[in-house]
Amino acid sequence: MSFTLPTYHEPDFTQELFEQSPDASFQKADKDGVAPRGFHSTSMFPEYFKVNGCWVLAQESRMDCLVALDGHDELQVVEARRIKRGDRVVMGRTERGEEGIYVHATGFRTDGESLDDKFVFRTGRSRETAFSRDYDKLYELLRYEREHGNIVFVLGPAVAFDNDSRQAMQLLVENGYVDGILAGNALATHDLEAGLFKTALGQNIYTQESVPNGHYNHLDILNMVRSCGSIEAFIEQEHIKDGIVYAMLKQRKALVLGGSIRDDGPLPEVYANVYQAQDAMRSVIRKATTVICLATQLHSIASGNMTPSFRVIDAKVRPVFIYSVDISEFAVNKLKDRGSLSATGIVTNVQDFIVNVAKGLGCR
Known part of the structure; x- marks a missing residue:
């Protein structure tokens, strides 16, 4: 197909x-x-x-x-x-x-689609929804976008908490399926923690077991990176050779980290001023043709509100695709509640999702 x-x-x-x-x-x-x-x-x-x-x-x-x-x-x-x-x-x-x-809300609607309300079951996105067709469509979309578009991921830290999902996200970056990542302080901190200590928030990324004094690990990472002056200097000094942040920097892709009032540290590259963060996020979003939001409600809403349903490229109007993926139905449907009506929701564990996507695309 x-x-x-x-x-x-x-x-x-x-x-x-x-x-x-x-x-x-x-x-x-x-x-x-x-x-x-x-x-x-x-x-x-x-x-x-x-x-x-x-x-x-x-x-x-x-x-x-x-x-x-x-x-x-x-x-x-x-x-x-x-x-x-x-x-x-x-x-x-x-x-x-x-x-x-x-x-003009109907510009991409086909002739067979109706605006009339109908009484049908399971039109929403919930744990009862079968998402197999959504995955198949997403694989084809991402293959197309890798050659013709711009793919932006909006990531919560859960993606870095598991070895397989962290590795899968790295493979997506290295295989050209990621043009930008929008995230917060936590995603980068725990990804770097996994690279150095093989833990995320003090839990082993392979076994999910808490390690002795593991609650210090992310604080030590923050301190070490701040001592180095930058994430890139830290990666070089500590010989980090894997992970999401490592791959983004190596591939020279856009990584925007927007701060939160609850942040520890934060990392030197994190935007503490929310309007500077918004500007930096929008500079990435305005190039995007597909946006995939994973397990980060506030960043997802912010990104969704910045993302139009269309983009004009070479004088032609094309759609922008938005995906919201979370294990919480509330979080998945929140973008629709905020007005991002073109968002496709998938209710699942995001770690499973990203592993399936990398496998479905044949990333190695």
């Missing part, structure tokens, strides 16, 4: 609805970081704005942002905190053309 990207169908702008729509209205911001009242907020879907009589797609979009017209009369999607006094901000709260704004 070969993978084919879904075809995007843009709105038919010759329809009377679009031809009679007024141009979008703009209002200048009076203050830095403050939008005019009644501003338009973006969704994850493709959004078109009528400017000078023409419908224009706002590119590089994401949820909960503003749309502003720059000095070249081009649309820019920006976070509210980046608005500057005098910026011309799109106004309006309707989305069907009434105010020159059209949100």
Whole structure:
């Protein structure tokens, strides 16, 4: 089975609805970081704005942002905190053309798909769902994306707690299935702990047995890395030869570590300022065409909110695929609750998931 990207169908702008729509209205911001009242907020879907009589797609979009017209009369999607006094901000709260704004939620839907509600069983994602088809589709997607897209993983520390899952993630990196990783202090700390001490949070990564004084291991790692000044210097000094972080640095792939208020240490590369972390995460996300979130609820929600349902590449609109994988149904479905409607949820142990994915892709 070969993978084919879904075809995007843009709105038919010759329809009377679009031809009679007024141009979008703009209002200048009076203050830095403050939008005019009644501003338009973006969704994850493709959004078109009528400017000078023409419908224009706002590119590089994401949820909960503003749309502003720059000095070249081009649309820019920006976070509210980046608005500057005098910026011309799109106004309006309707989305069907009434105010020159059209949100196109059905661009990738095939002719056979219906918007009507139906009474059917098991449409949600739960422990009762059979995910075998999801795995098969994911394997084909990742093979396609390795050659034509950009794959970003959002990782919780659970991936580094087990030898097999840690090794599987390393193989995915080394085989070209990872272009970026977004994570927190814990993922990198425990992965490095596993590389040096063969433990994660004091438990042996092979047997899962707690070792004597193991609760010091991650604290020793943090102290040692901080003493070296960087993760890369620590890996070189301690001759670390395996693991997720090791593979990412060796392959020169993007690794963004966003801090948390509960972090120990943290590692030198961890972003302590949340807005700097957001900027760094978005710099990776805005290139992504597939995002896979594993066992990290807050990072998953943050990444999902940054990820639109589409990307414009070589003047063509293509879908962005989002996966949320967790053993908790609540965590898996949280992205949908937050508005990331295109997210596919898989309820399973993430360590089993990543091992299956590496095997399914034939990584060695």
